[in-house]
Amino acid sequence: MAREDGTGDVGGGADAQDDARGGGADDAIYAKIHAAIAAQDLPPGTRLREDEMRQIFGVSRARIRKVFSRLAYAGLVTIEPNKGASVFQPTPKEAREIFAARRGIEGTIVRLLAGRLGKAELASLNRHIALEVAAEARRDWQEMVRLSGEFHLLLAEIAGNGILLRFLRELITREALVILVYEKPGQPSCSHHEHQMILDALLTDDDAQAVLLMEEHLGNVEDRLDLDRDTRKSVDLGRLFAGA
Amino acid sequence: MAREDGTGDVGGGADAQDDARGGGADDAIYAKIHAAIAAQDLPPGTRLREDEMRQIFGVSRARIRKVFSRLAYAGLVTIEPNKGASVFQPTPKEAREIFAARRGIEGTIVRLLAGRLGKAELASLNRHIALEVAAEARRDWQEMVRLSGEFHLLLAEIAGNGILLRFLRELITREALVILVYEKPGQPSCSHHEHQMILDALLTDDDAQAVLLMEEHLGNVEDRLDLDRDTRKSVDLGRLFAGA
DNA sequence: CTGCATTGTTTTGTCGACAATCCTATGTAC
């Protein structure tokens, strides 16, 4: 999957110029960049130049610009006026807000779901956990991260609220960026075991327990980070050389 | 405030061509359309033609297009490919999702806030409620609706989570559209009395009570609607003329 | 050598024109 000089590589396949024309060309480009960010192929802070992207995807600059705009609204890229777009690079404060917001929304979803899981939904969730177990057996960390996020999205989907689903999707992708910045990457962030416990709790009517487990589960991820240290390139030189 | 033929009037002042050029021209146009929708000057389903808007605001069509795009992402307008933009017209299902999502998010905010209100914040909230009381005394319904929404945004702001604040802002504006479609407009939707009770509960550590009050408060609005009847213009002609 | 002004290049922002699509009105066949 290595290609060129590695500077502007976006996503997996799709060299260039393949499905430029057509109805959902924007969506395809959006999905590719989104996937590249979620898969951590585009590290936070990476500059996204319009002309570069234009060449890579073989489309007009206006289209790239439109896609950037959408990505910016989803919080995945930051657009600074007259400075262009770059992959979102969360500050510690933003990181904490993302975690808190996610806990709140997933708590809501769990409350909606507790004691109301149908047979088909339960089967679907069990199947998903099986996939997670298999991925762990294969030691496929990247796949585990993907599946882990998907489990939560699956819960949201079953809850049947498209708005909460959209919010959560945004938060999960942004949280992936947070993890990438503030923790060593590659670590599986969710254990399927905890997923199983949440699912068990959901089968009872005890929503308080389910919420508790979910919040703990999400808290485990946050606890593993070092949010006090701003690892971005701006360093406090004054403090650094204070004792010299 | 009556003007022209009333077809394309957007917002209050700003005839045209005033602050077209300049840094935040987009933001100004966005804010005006947003305000017009929130103030119910642009009823749901209203077609928003690009060229019309271009003339009204005296800017290029591309700029209008960009603003529409942002409004669409915020869920305030719907863009159908090759068909243009129109003010979001919620279905009953979407309406219910908006209410449920809002209950969840405001519940989260209340939980964040319970027992943690500082002196300055408390004063700010009390001041706001006083404004609501004054507006009711004046029988200024429109102002009451605006203040009512603002109270909830103020809570979110105090909670200090910018992401939840953004989500809630979107939901509140969309809920205004829901109310406009499914209820006789002009009715004040929130009573300052309930706001006061929530505030009282927040001063204690009893977050469960505060959450309960908030959910009841929000539920009162939903209960006043008739979400089973789809009041949009598509009528079932077959059923309508069944007995003729 | 350092700091600052200046010029040239790169990158983003904006606009107008053209193409494609959709909606409406008219005409025609049955």
Place this chain on the structure above:
DNA sequence: GTACATAGGATTGTCGACAAAACAATGCAG
């Protein structure tokens, strides 16, 4: 009279060219 096909107008979608701003490199004064 109704249904369908067709032509015209209106509206949105897309692109390329130009303008403005930011960035980098160079030259110059102190």
